[in-house]
Amino acid sequence: MHVLSTIKLPAKLDNLYRFMDVVSRCAKEQGFTQKRINEIELAMEEALVNIFNYAYQDNTGDVEVICSLNNDLFIVDIIDSGIPFNVLSHKDPDLTSDISEREIGGLGVFLMKKLTDDIQYCRENEKNILRFVINKT
Amino acid sequence: MEITKRKEKDIMIISVKGRMDAVTAPSFEEDMTDLISKGEKAFIINFSKLEYISSAGLRSILATAKQLKEKQGKILFAELVGPVQEVFKISGFYSIFQACDTEEAAINQL
Numbered sequence: 001m002h003v004l005s006t007i008k009l010p011a012k013l014d015n016l017y018r019f020m021d022v023v024s025r026c027a028k029e030q031g032f033t034q035k036r037i038n039e040i041e042l043a044m045e046e047a048l049v050n051i052f053n054y055a056y057q058d059n060t061g062d063v064e065v066i067c068s069l070n071n072d073l074f075i076v077d078i079i080d081s082g083i084p085f086n087v088l089s090h091k092d093p094d095l096t097s098d099i100s101e102r103e104i105g106g107l108g109v110f111l112m113k114k115l116t117d118d119i120q121y122c123r124e125n126e127k128n129i130l131r132f133v134i135n136k137t
Numbered sequence: 138m139e140i141t142k143r144k145e146k147d148i149m150i151i152s153v154k155g156r157m158d159a160v161t162a163p164s165f166e167e168d169m170t171d172l173i174s175k176g177e178k179a180f181i182i183n184f185s186k187l188e189y190i191s192s193a194g195l196r197s198i199l200a201t202a203k204q205l206k207e208k209q210g211k212i213l214f215a216e217l218v219g220p221v222q223e224v225f226k227i228s229g230f231y232s233i234f235q236a237c238d239t240e241e242a243a244i245n246q247l
Binding site: 095110115 | 203206223232233
């Protein structure tokens with residue numbers, strides 16, 4: 001696996017665009033279409049905002065984003081040292097309920113799953129590692 | 138994100154340009170809450186210039202719609218394009234909101 005770029009910054013909403021810029025640039029260099037880059041950005045935002053909001057509770061901490069290439073796969077790892085949290089264990093939201101019952105919780109995770117080709121989670125060395133796998137072809 | 142508002146008869150037409158994400162969506166919700174509290178009840182949201190929307194944007198739309206429902210208000214969407222259309226589709230928003238191809242069609246629907 002070949003690392004394309006790494007960025008590590010405090011887990012704060014102020015840094016959202018900096019993380020996204022790095023990933024978009026990498027994806028662009030890999031020849032993805034603007035549409036696909038948009039989708040990758042969206043999946044990224046959902047993952048990052050979850051971490052900003054929940055990972056460190058009242059403390060502060062960092063998020064590291066690593067873009068890499070594995071043959072025909074573009075891989076984005078999003079790593080934090082916050083509380084153990086497997087986003088993939090979330091149930092998919094009910095997309096049929098009406099306005100008053102509709103809940104947004106879980107929609108971000110659902111979007112992430114829909115917009116990537118594969119998504120993996122593991123907890124390693126007290127870190128949450130969320131991996132987006134995007135097919136290049 | 139840029140929000141432009143204009144009023145046609147009793148209808149507030151809100152055009153949103155740019156990105157509706159975790160950073161910008163709260164200001165959309167604030168603007169809408171403000172208008173609703175001033176008594177506005179009919180809204181058309183024109184998304185022709187909206188390039189990007191995330192779940193934070195969807196959340197602010199839903200919060201607005203819930204406020205409006207309590208006051209028997211109405212909200213309609215017009216001119217959704219590309220990525221925004223896709224996110225609305227994936228999220229099942231077309232089953233709870235009405236969207237029209239043009240602003241005029243939305244005005245006639247309301």
